[in-house]
Amino acid sequence: MLELKKGMTVHLTDGGTAVVEKELGRGGQGIVYAVKTDSGMMALKWYTDRPDDRFYDNLAENIKNGAPSDVFLWPLHITRKEYGSFGYIMKLRPEGYYEFTGFLRAKYRFESYHAITVAAMEICEGFKALHAQGLSYQDLNDGNFFIEPKTGHVLIVDNDNVFPHGEKSGIKGKMRYMAPEVVTGQNPNAHSDKFSLAVILFLLFCGNHPFEGARVASCPCMEEDAERRFYGSEILFICDPDDSSNRPVRGVHPNVIRHWPNLPGILRRTFITEFGKDRLLNPTRRLTELQWQSVIMAVRDNLVICPHCGEETYIDGASGCRCMNCRHSFDIPSILQIEKRSLALTKGNLLYIDRDEVPDVEVIQDKSDKSMLLLKNISGTKWSVDTPSGRTKIVSPGEVMPVKKGLIVTFGSFNKKGTIL
Amino acid sequence: MPVFNEPMPRRTMVLFFLVDASSSMEGGKIGAVNDAIRNVLPMVNDISVNNNDAEIRVAVLKFSSGVEWVYSEPKLASDFEWLDIQAAGLTDMGEACRELSRKLSRSAFMKSEGGFFAPAVILLSDGHPTDDFAAGLNSLKRNKWFMKGIRVAIAIGNDADKDALAQFCLDKEGVFDVHDIESLRKVIRLVALTTSQIGSTSATTADTTKQGQVIAAVKQGIENNKPSSVEEGKLEPAEPKKDNWTDWD
Numbered sequence: 001m002l003e004l005k006k007g008m009t010v011h012l013t014d015g016g017t018a019v020v021e022k023e024l025g026r027g028g029q030g031i032v033y034a035v036k037t038d039s040g041m042m043a044l045k046w047y048t049d050r051p052d053d054r055f056y057d058n059l060a061e062n063i064k065n066g067a068p069s070d071v072f073l074w075p076l077h078i079t080r081k082e083y084g085s086f087g088y089i090m091k092l093r094p095e096g097y098y099e100f101t102g103f104l105r106a107k108y109r110f111e112s113y114h115a116i117t118v119a120a121m122e123i124c125e126g127f128k129a130l131h132a133q134g135l136s137y138q139d140l141n142d143g144n145f146f147i148e149p150k151t152g153h154v155l156i157v158d159n160d161n162v163f164p165h166g167e168k169s170g171i172k173g174k175m176r177y178m179a180p181e182v183v184t185g186q187n188p189n190a191h192s193d194k195f196s197l198a199v200i201l202f203l204l205f206c207g208n209h210p211f212e213g214a215r216v217a218s219c220p221c222m223e224e225d226a227e228r229r230f231y232g233s234e235i236l237f238i239c240d241p242d243d244s245s246n247r248p249v250r251g252v253h254p255n256v257i258r259h260w261p262n263l264p265g266i267l268r269r270t271f272i273t274e275f276g277k278d279r280l281l282n283p284t285r286r287l288t289e290l291q292w293q294s295v296i297m298a299v300r301d302n303l304v305i306c307p308h309c310g311e312e313t314y315i316d317g318a319s320g321c322r323c324m325n326c327r328h329s330f331d332i333p334s335i336l337q338i339e340k341r342s343l344a345l346t347k348g349n350l351l352y353i354d355r356d357e358v359p360d361v362e363v364i365q366d367k368s369d370k371s372m373l374l375l376k377n378i379s380g381t382k383w384s385v386d387t388p389s390g391r392t393k394i395v396s397p398g399e400v401m402p403v404k405k406g407l408i409v410t411f412g413s414f415n416k417k418g419t420i421l
Numbered sequence: 422m423p424v425f426n427e428p429m430p431r432r433t434m435v436l437f438f439l440v441d442a443s444s445s446m447e448g449g450k451i452g453a454v455n456d457a458i459r460n461v462l463p464m465v466n467d468i469s470v471n472n473n474d475a476e477i478r479v480a481v482l483k484f485s486s487g488v489e490w491v492y493s494e495p496k497l498a499s500d501f502e503w504l505d506i507q508a509a510g511l512t513d514m515g516e517a518c519r520e521l522s523r524k525l526s527r528s529a530f531m532k533s534e535g536g537f538f539a540p541a542v543i544l545l546s547d548g549h550p551t552d553d554f555a556a557g558l559n560s561l562k563r564n565k566w567f568m569k570g571i572r573v574a575i576a577i578g579n580d581a582d583k584d585a586l587a588q589f590c591l592d593k594e595g596v597f598d599v600h601d602i603e604s605l606r607k608v609i610r611l612v613a614l615t616t617s618q619i620g621s622t623s624a625t626t627a628d629t630t631k632q633g634q635v636i637a638a639v640k641q642g643i644e645n646n647k648p649s650s651v652e653e654g655k656l657e658p659a660e661p662k663k664d665n666w667t668d669w670d
Contacts, residue, residue, distance in 0.1 A: 002645040028622040028638070048645050049638075084645075104473045106428040113424060139623045142473055172624045176474065187626060207426040220527060222432055223539040223569035224631060252534070255426045311422050325422065 002048045002085045004033060010044065010087065012037075012077040013060070018044055018089060027143075029160075030087065037089060042076075045160065046087035055160075055170070056081070059088055062162055068129035071122050073146075073157045088160065097146035097155055104142055104203060111150045113312045114350075117300045118152030118357040119145075120204050121293060126156045127197055128289035131190050136165045138188040140196035141177040142203070152357070165190040175227050176209060180280055183232030191283035198274050201292065205263060205299075207255030210275055213238035213246035217253075237275035239268070262324040264302035264316040270295045297355060301341055305348035306330065315344060333373065334403050336361075338418040345373055345403050345420070353379070353414045360411065364400070373403040381412035434475040434538040434620050435495045435530065436465065436613065439517050441546035441577075442483040446508040450547055450577055453602045457609035459503040464610070466498035468617045475538055475620035480530060484517035486510030495530055514550035514585065515557025525566035539569040541616035541635075544589055545609070547577035554585055562591075571619065571632050573597070573612050573639070577605060594636050597643070611642040 004010070008020045018035035025032050030047040060078050067074030075088040098108045110116050123145065130137060137144075139161045146155040161169040168187050172178065177199055179192035186192075202210040216222075216230050236246040238253070239260060248256045260268065270287070273279060279286050287295075299314075306313045309326035322329045334345040343351050351361035360379035366372035376399075377383055383395040388406040395401045401409070407420045440454060462479065469477035478495035482488055483506050491504065521542070524530040531537055561567050574586035574596045587593035597612070599605040615638045619631050627637075 028618060049641055050645075099471075101471065101473045103426075104429045106426055109423040109425065111423050116424065141623065143621075168626060170625050170627065172626050174474075174621070174623045203429075208429055212430075217430075217536065219536060220531070221537050221539055221566060221569060225569075252430050255429070 002046075002050070002083065003031060004044075004046055004083065008083075010035070010046075011080045011082060012089065013080055014077055016077060018042065018079070020044070030085075034092065035089070037077075041092060042089050043092045044079075044087050044089055045075075047085045050085050051170070056086060058163055058167075058169075059160055062135075062159070063088070065133070067159075068133050068135070069126050071126040071154050071156050072130075072159055073155045074159055090157075093146055093155065093157070096150075097148050097153075099143065100145040100147055100200075100203075101142045103147065103149075104207070108147075108149050110147075110152065112152075113303055113314070114300070115150065115152030116204050117296055117303065119147050119154050120201055120296045121300075121355070121357065122152070122154040123156070123197065123200060123204075124289040124292045124296065126154070127193060128293070130162065131165070131193070131289065134164055135162050136188065136190040137162055137193045137196075138169045139171045139173045140193055140200065141174040142200070143174075145200070175231055176212075178231065179283065180232045180235045181283055183228055183235075191286060194286040194288070195280075195283070197289070197292070198271070198287070201296075202271060202275075205267065206259045208238075208248060208253040210237055210239075210271070211235055211246070213248050213253065215246040217249050235280060237272070239272060240276070241272060262314050264299050264314050266295055266298045266302075266316070293355060297352070298341070300352060301343050304332075304344045304346050307346050307348075310348060334405065335421050336375075336409070336418045337421050338416050342421075343418070345375070347373060350378075351375075353411045353416055353418075360414075363403070366402075374400040375403060375409075376400045379411070379413075381414075383412060384410045386410075429473055430535050431474060431476045432536050432538050432620075433478055433495075433533050434617070435478050435480055435540045436616060437521065437540055437542040438479070438481045438613075439521065439542065439544040440481060440483045440506055441512060441514070441548065442485040442506050442508045442510070443512040443548055443551075444485070444509050445512075445548050445580070446577075448508075449602055450605070451506055451508040453605045454545060454609065455503070455505045457606040458613075460606075461610045461613045462498045462501050462503060464614055465617045468614065468621070469498060472618075472621035476535075477617050480524070481506075482517055482520060484513050484520075487513060488516050488520045490520075490524075511551040512546065512548050513552045514546065515552040515554040517544075518554070518557035518561040518589070522561040522564040522567065525564050531566060537566075538620050539571065539631075540566055541571040541619070542567065542573070543609075543612055543616065544572075544574040544586060545577065546574070546586065547581050549580075549582040550585055558588060571616055571635050573616065573635060575599060575605070575608055575612065592632065592636075595632065597639060607646055608639070608643065611639050611646075615639050615642065 004020045010018050016038045018037045021034045029049050033044045035044040063075050073090050077089040079086045102108045144158050161171045163169040177196045179195035182188050182192050219226050238246050238248050302314050302316045306323035307330050308328040311325040313323040315321045332344045336343040345363050347365050349363040350359035353360040362376040362378050364374050377395045377397050385393045386408040409418045479498050479501050480495040481491040572590040574590050576583050576598045586596045597608050599608050615635050
């Protein structure tokens with residue numbers, strides 16, 4: 001009997017205790033309970049499949065080293081081995097966060113496209129930090145993320161299979177998320193994590209699976225040999241430019257059919273490369289999380305407010321500056337060029353100078369002259385602006401400046417210069 | 422504006438129960454089967470609703486003197502109103518195999534636009550087949566859906582024909598013995614939940630097949646359910662393995 005009951009006390013190796021209050025959920029490896037601890041209510045994951053000592057020691061090591069970043073709901077304490085098994089303590093999932101699986105089932109919806117970019121950025125941030133510590137996640141799938149639909153903030157859960165890159169956790173992963181080389185027999189590692197990450201990003205932006213198109217849909221019975229083919233030896237991206245045999249099917253994969261043409265070119269090109277034969281077959285060539293973050297930043301730069309309907313739309317999609325919501329075409333009157341980035345200056349748009357999800361600039365309309373756009377400083381630091389005639393102006397937080405060609409803005413603490421074109 | 426998406430398409434996994442309803446099952450055994458399946462259906466529904474990989478449907482075939490489907494098509498667990506199976510008659514397990522084979526076909530139960538995962542079949546029996554089991558099983562073995570599926574059997578009591586059940590599973594590891602009412606209930610629950618979760622569970626590096634993964638998980642579950650040191654410092658010995666049907670009714 002490995003299940004715990006209400007009122008039972010488990011002992012933590014650091015001297016604390018946890019008293020079981022109620023069951024919160026159960027999965028293949030174990031059961032999660034709400035427990036009362038010295039530092040308040042927490043969650044206890046209790047293993048029912050009795051992992052071995054190596055697993056226990058690795059978990060203890062991960063706890064000692066701490067979470068790679070704030071996006072992880074990381075194990076905080078490990079229990080002694082008792083009642084025939086063991087478990088670990090983590091924080092309870094905060095209110096308002098929902099499993100990504102629920103988004104894929106359309107039970108929950110992102111409240112904006114911006115929230116999707118935030119989620120994508122935070123997921124990359126988490127795995128970048130994890131891989132930077134020489135660790136690999138090894139079982140990345142749709143059940144590992146809790147997301148807040150309004151803001152896109154992410155929590156990464158199930159961090160107990162995290163092992164140093166190259167070491168086996170004993171978990172191979174979940175079909176549909178496993179890298180093709182893992183499907184065909186290799187062990188998961190940081191490179192296969194990057195494949196699974198790309199699948200998750202595709203699901204976030206497109207709402208359908210990147211390898212499930214006509215070929216997969218026409219298979220009446222998905223048995224194990226077929227799975228090994230479709231997700232392993234014969235894996236084929238649904239938007240592969242050279243092979244159209246696995247295209248999304250009308251009526252079956254409506255989300256990707258709708259979203260794909262709207263996505264900024266840089267994101268479409270990145271998916272095509274990342275899910276192309278070369279990267280599928282050569283795991284070490286896959287994009288790093290930092291490279292993904294640059295792509296997602298460009299996507300965010302291409303997400304603007306439509307001047308006609310006031311809704312979000314991507315620009316640089318297949319149809320250029322045509323609103324994906326109201327279908328009106330519009331011009332981008334001015335842009336702010338920061339190094340290679342071109343930020344569109346349209347009314348209502350928010351600009352992000354650095355990588356975080358806090359906007360720094362708001363593009364507004366001059367109340368007295370509606371044809372004049374203004375940049376409002378909503379960052380925490382002063383900007384200095386050089387005019388073409390050589391004067392320097394200061395724009396403090398809360399103040400505005402006109403959108404005029406030739407102005408060069410130095411964004412104080414970010415050490416970035418932007419030119420209005 | 423919220424990002425409106427349709428739910429991602431999912432495949433269907435049909436969970437088949439083949440239930441021995443012969444007269445030897447009368448009383449406590451069939452009562453426990455009825456109770457266990459009725460109680461596990463809402464849990465199967467939870468699994469079905471909360472994963473993005475497989476929609477689970479349930480089909481139940483009872484066999485005694487002849488065979489009969491409880492519903493004429495696989496149903497969502499939430500729509501499956503369980504009506505108690507009554508036990509009477511012989512053990513036409515061969516015919517049950519033939520009937521399963523007839524329905525494991527794209528022109529019968531296996532038609533759906535979204536496609537299927539290979540099915541899971543759970544056979545429960547306490548006795549020896551009374552018809553031509555070998556011929557029935559041979560016809561079933563020619564069915565690809567069956568051969569690619571997960572096959573598990575529950576042998577109820579010492580009189581169960583474990584050889585026949587092992588032949589059905591094509592694997593003697595797939596046969597689980599139960600020797601008392603409580604174990605019968607628990608093993609039905611365990612097998613039903615394990616097979617329902619198989620499409621949405623991470624595989625381990627040790628798993629060679631899904632059948633192997635299910636068998637390992639059920640064995641682990643049975644092991645975990647054994648009475649042992651539940652309360653701190655107290656070790657209760659496991660019950661000896663013997664039939665205990667006398668107090669059933």
